[in-house]
Amino acid sequence: MHALTSNVRRLRYRILAMICAVACVFSLAACGSSEEGKIRIGIKFDQPGLGFKKSGTYVGFDVDVAKYIAKKLGYSEDEIIWKEAPSKQRETMLQNGDVDMILATYSITDSRKKAVSFAGPYFVAGQDLLVRKDEDSINGPEDLNGKRLCSVTGSTSAVVIKQKYSSEVQLMEQPGYAECATALFSGIVDAVTTDDIILAGLAAASRGKLRVVGKPFTVEDYGVGIKKGNTELAIKINNAITDMIQDGSWQRAISDNTQGTAYTPNAKYNPPTPDEGEE
Template identity: 60%
Template sequence: MRKHTTAAALAAVSALTLAACSSATPGETGGEDGGDAAESIKIGIKYDQPGLGLQEGSDFTGFDVDVARYVAAELGYAEDQIEFVETVSANRETALQNGDVDMIFATYSINDERKALVDFAGPYFVAGQDFLVKADDDSIEGPEDLEGKNLCSVTGSTSAQKIKDEYASGVELVEQPGYAECMTALESGTVDAVTTDDIILAGLAANQADPSAFKVVGNPFSEENYGVGLPKGSDQCEAINEAITKMIDDGTWEQLITANTEGTGYEFNAELNPPEPAACA
């Protein structure tokens, strides 16, 4: 999840994406009557998560982005038919409900509260909630250690509230609009820790000017199933699940994980990954 991926990794991802794009003809799954697919598809992603969803100028990189490209290709969309739209945590349900996006690949954990508002395909990855702290801070080893401390997370994320509700009622929650602001607060000492999923934290640390100044605690205490957010009543769930299954079976899934986490020291939980997409409702 480094800001600058190696040339070899970029070449691997590019080849995988092109292969995926050639595997489906536009219209195979895009139209209800079997006709041509829509002219474009709007996909919600994060713009500030290195290794997962990151915008740099006109380029979009990361595991979520690569999975989105693969799935879109399987649905019949060429690369130039994909429009990426920034979708922050607090606005994901609204974006789907208002038709601002057709689907979302944005570290979007599946839970019952969200399922009441939107539909999900997947999951396509399972992460675990953890903490990012300064490298010399050994006072935080688990969620119970946040009692009386300041904890940062982004607006719309459930991570920090979960700690307050279940582990440390005296924690002081500090919400910021994005992870960049949380990192600034951590660096300045305004907060003691940043919490979200381990794979996100690894990318945030690796993207700093001095990555050695921070560390992921390395004690995940939850399972976060990343799903593809869809509007309620969408008929795309099964086709997306088929695409995810194909991506896993043909080896693309693991190659994309490797390319996007190279150099961070991150290792995915092999007991949980790759996941098996759940049956569509």
């Protein structure tokens, strides 16, 4: 009887020990992946001058704006969790609560506002052209007839040019703008098209070998994507963007991330007035 009681006691201890071990494992896992007390911001990881992952750090205009906003919201830089936000996944990431906000050349459109809300705009871009430094025959989209134009697969930029400006342009698609820039530098294409500030980032990375034409022909309001209906957060972000513009940090961020390109934002629309998302 005594032996039986001892066996039962030992079995009970083993079960308790196993439960504690499992509890500890789950506790450690939860602690290790905890994002409590931090802000999660979605950016691009592959756009030089805007959102670019470089040796474990993140640089670019979108990154600088995000850091400024985060600081105004009470977060230090080491309390920011950067998450890659590919274009096709942005709405889903916000809807699922994977991120608190997204700054990733995210144009404010009526269709997107059905799924998410925006603050901003923090920048107004315009579609433009990137050419080789010594190219003097392309001064706008109307000069592209018979030329070879590169844009990214799925982008509407090249379609806009073909439909509205140069019906005889030869289109070439690449998976990313870095590949388009390489094709341009190599002479495979004559121009690259997308938003001007994206092109300025590519020009900066080329170290003077490429230049932006500087005649934007569309208007794209870059907003801070947030979860649908979060008006309170939109107001706070708008206040932060206004402060960034007023204290000169916005212009410094533009200059720092387009250095050596002679790029200047379209003065008709920039700096913008952030009024999106306020009711």
